[in-house]
Amino acid sequence: MLEVHSIILHPYSLACLLFIFVTRWFFFNSARNKNLPPSPLKIPVVGNLLQLGSYPHRSLQSLAKRHGPLMLLHLGNAPTLVVSSADGAREILRTHDVIFSNRPDSSIARRLLYDYKDLSLAPYGEYWRQMRSICVVQLLSSKRVKLFQSIREEETALLVQNVELFSSRSLQVDLSELFSELTNDVVCRVSFGKKYREGDSGRKFKKLLEEFGAVLGVFNVRDFIPWLGWINHLTGLNARVEWVFKELDRFLDEVIEESKANRVCVNEDKMNFVDVLLEIQNNSTDGASIA
Structure with missing residues (x-):
């Protein structure tokens, strides 16, 4: 009678064999790519x-x-x-x-930027060319930039006043913070028509911007090793991204609704970026689809 001997491999042996196989596959695969x-x-x-x-x-x-x-x-x-x-x-x-x-694909950027509907990360193609044309011709034309000159002058004057106030009281001046506020105020007024600094709305907006920048810059293991993407659930990264997306989406909805409500009484010279984009969407003057 033949005796059947069962061979039981220790788990560590299986791990070693798997490691050797993966290592050899990587090295041989690299060797074939001569060019x-x-x-x-x-x-x-x-x-x-x-x-x-x-x-x-x-x-x-x-x-x-x-x-x-x-x-x-x-x-x-x-x-x-x-x-x-x-x-x-x-x-x-x-x-x-x-x-x-094209930039490398980022699952976080894709989520936060509505599947790359922004200009900076949108893939090169017809959509990107349309968005660039809108920026150059409508938003950042010499005429439009000149119309925003008063906003830049007003905010710069406020900065100088704050520096003079701190100086008169012999207080330290954090120029980095002041210039950051200047940039934020100018961008908000040009883009949305008002500033988001004071009060509860200002604090929420500042927190949203900080979280937006933080999650965009965080190391996302899913982008480099996709099958380890489940780690983002354990670390809470996916939850952070979803919170930022929902808060950003809510904020943008409020800005758009407010702009729509005030469009009747807005002159062309007083239009902000949102007003201009809504006008393009309604008239389709550039043949672009803005959702």
Whole structure:
């Protein structure tokens, strides 16, 4: 009678075999890509992410000295081309500008910016060209910029008054804070028709802007290693993003409704950016669809 011997692999043995398989797959897969730029050795799953360190610009400079001015990094699943020379940058931006015109996909930016409906992150194409045309011709034309001159002058005068007030009382002046408020007030008046600084609405707006910038700049593991995206649920990042999106959406709805209510009594010379965009949406003068 034949005796059947069962072979039981220890869990650690399975883990080691899996690690060896993944490592060999990464190395052999890289070896087949003969036409790619030089690349540092990468770790399975995370690629070269750990090599960036706390100061990525210094790490990239150090890696470029070893691997050349044109270098390929693998940030998780995202291949990233690093160009460290003026000639290389000129070649990319002039000759191959269309290929490299789009920004890397970001799940957080996609959510907060309504599937990339903004100008800065919208993919290059017809929609982006329409939005750029609206900005250049309607929002930032020399005529429109001149119409906003009084707003800039008024807010600058208030800044000077605040500096004089602090100086007369021998108090310290935080110029960074004052210039930040100046920029915020000018942008809000030009865009929405009023300032958002004082009172409860001002505090909410400031908190919303801070959270918006924070979640846009946070490291999102899902963008580099998609199958680890569930970690965002544990860290609360997804909940933060949803809160910012809902608050931003509510704020923009209020601004639009207020602008619609006041459009009847608004002269062309007093129109803010929202008024101009609503006018374009109603008249479709540029053939663009603004939702």
